[in-house]
């Protein structure tokens with residue numbers, strides 16, 4: 363599934379539903395029999411006819427806009443996404459902020475809900491959403507800034523047109539006064555083209571959506587997977603965990619993965635360092651030592667472990683503790699965990715700026731900050747690292 367862009371709204375008779383969607387196709391659409399999913403139809407839900415399709419073409423393929431996706435499973439996922447974006451998921455920072463939700467099974471969604479003025483609607487406005495549904499979460503988050511910028515422009519145009527129509531209507535016949543006298547009007551449904559005074563509004567949306575999909579924006583990168591770093595977790599980790607004990611082991615692990623100088627025997631240091639995605643230069647002025655005396659390892663460190671350790675460290679501990687995981691599988695498991703966090707850092711470095719929603723969507727929490735700050739230094743170029751560190755500190759606060 364390539365990305366699919368859709369317009370949904372909250373119909374006063376049918377609830378949340380999809381009214382238009384655009385997807386990329388290799389071939390022009392054929393006369394397909396409509397699928398079993400019921401498509402609501404009323405003045406307000408109206409866009410183009412069920413058997414109609416708006417098609418644009420370029421050298422990469424066809425961009426097809428239909429009332430509902432032709433594939434039944436996609437129609438179902440999109441319907442669910444519209445329901446969630448209009449009824450369950452609420453942006454907390456007011457109208458205008460995009461929201462992200464989704465999972466591996468239902469796809470990943472970026473949605474921007476907005477309202478248009480309508481003197482005949484309940485509350486004098488109608489709620490709409492423009493959303494992008496994609497299978498690849500990382501790709502969706504990578505295109506987030508570009509997508510948000512263009513969706514914002516589409517919304518701004520629609521709002522401006524709807525406000526113009528509404529103002530003209532109010533001047534002619536102020537609806538607030540009529541409503542107060544009469545109660546609710548008998549017919550309330552109006553299509554988007556009536557609300558904006560643009561008969562061709564759905565064709566315009568098709569062109570916007572097709573243009574957005576035609577860039578590299580929505581093409582999922584199936585063919586160029588990220589290179590796998592040469593990580594080789596040491597087979598001695600489990601035996602060190604046993605010899606050092608949980609607490610001392612965690613101190614060593616925390617120091618090495620967050621960039622604190624660790625002074626200890628070289629084979630133990632190498633075992634901890636085998637959990638870094640590449641050789642990082644430690645620039646911290648903190649020192650910690652774990653030295654063996656009388657068959658017991660002793661920690662000397664001026665600091666203490668934070669109450670909550672970074673997610674990666676907790677996951678490494680869980681894997682090492684898991685008795686059902688044989689050593690052969692443990693290595694692969696640890697490898698995956700390290701690659702996952704290396705990719706998170708790479709994803710963080712892509713957009714020009716980040717915000718809290720973006721961090722949350724990547725599963726980053728406050729206690730991951732010490733690890734991220736160190737990994738950014740190792741994985742990003744110097745300028746990017748400075749900007750990212752500043753932004754991470756801003757959103758996640760200093761975690762000492």
Ligand SMILES: [Zn+2]
Pocket residue numbers: 373374375376377402403404405406407
């Ligand atoms: Zn309807």
